[in-house]
Amino acid sequence: MATDPLQKTPPQAPENVTPDAPPADLVRFDQVVKRFGDHVVLDRLDFALQRGEHVTLIGPSGSGKTTILRLLMTLERVSDGVIHVDGEPLSHMPGPDGTLRVANERHLRRIRRKIGMVFQQFNLFPNMKVLQNITEAPVNVLGLGREEAEERARELLDLVGLADKIDAHPAQLSGGQQQRVAIARALAMRPEILLLDEVTSALDPELVAGVLDLLREIAHTTDITLLCVTHEMNFARDISDQVLMFDSGQVIESGPPEKLFGDPDHERTREFLGAVL
Structure with missing residues (x-):
């Protein structure tokens, strides 16, 4: 099977990761690493997304947010660690002996049907x-x-x-x-999970409000699970159950929007919000 041409070594299944994620987690990143060459974009990332939850990823450009969405859509392959979707590994599949091996395309297509994505460009x-x-x-x-x-x-x-x-x-x-x-x-x-990747970044400013209002309606009137990358902080505040602050490929702080936006604990979070709010 072909591997990411930008990786020097093929993705690995870690030794101490169980094949199944806890049922309560619709999505779980378990010690996930993503490298492009020698550059580590995601550094042993651990986080979970619950069914019906709305989670927003914020942070500076280049911090790894969009890479998370691309891994979930299997547009990129993990370098290490395992991604679980609805209790099953996405990035890996159980081998004949019960240990995890890198997933084949058939397995990826089956799990990927649970996930939809709206890109920056309309495509x-x-x-x-x-x-x-x-x-x-x-x-x-x-x-x-x-x-x-x-x-x-x-x-x-x-x-x-x-x-x-x-x-x-x-x-x-x-x-x-x-x-x-x-x-x-x-x-x-x-889809059970809808990924939103800076969906207003390619729009003229006067068109942004209408698209964000539509997404607010979807968030508030459906039970779909949302994972959103955005620089629209008011939108993130309105629709999120949890907000995750990313920097250098790691979650440095997370919490409900009223806490993270109103009284963040981490100095880097305060610096970032001070620049964008």
């Missing part, structure tokens, strides 16, 4: 109309019938306020509208 298919952008994956990945997938797509377009754009191509939409379509496309896969 819509430019040659497809809005309806097909939303239905393509449910039909071809989940095996839904075309009629069921289109019915779900119409419901989601109504949710994101774009029911009248069903036959538009992405080039005919504003940036904010394209990001709304991207959110609808992610929700169409019925």
